[in-house]
Amino acid sequence: MALDGCAELAETVRQMDEAQSHGKTIREYAPRSPGARMLAAIAAEIDGGCAPVKRKRTAPKVA
Numbered sequence: 001m002a003l004d005g006c007a008e009l010a011e012t013v014r015q016m017d018e019a020q021s022h023g024k025t026i027r028e029y030a031p032r033s034p035g036a037r038m039l040a041a042i043a044a045e046i047d048g049g050c051a052p053v054k055r056k057r058t059a060p061k062v063a
Helices: 002-021 036-044
Strands: none
Touching: 002 036
16 A cells, blocks of 8 residues: 555656646646645645635726
């Protein structure tokens, strides 16, 4: 069982390294990878479990 966890961790690290070598985040490079899901879970926990808020972009006001 421990080897399965090590293999999954090794794959996660490999995908994160590949993403960086392509100049992308793990979410851009492999959004459904275990590493992307892990980082999303960590971010959600830090943020209090809230889903990301999509904000509308507004044009700057012209004086």
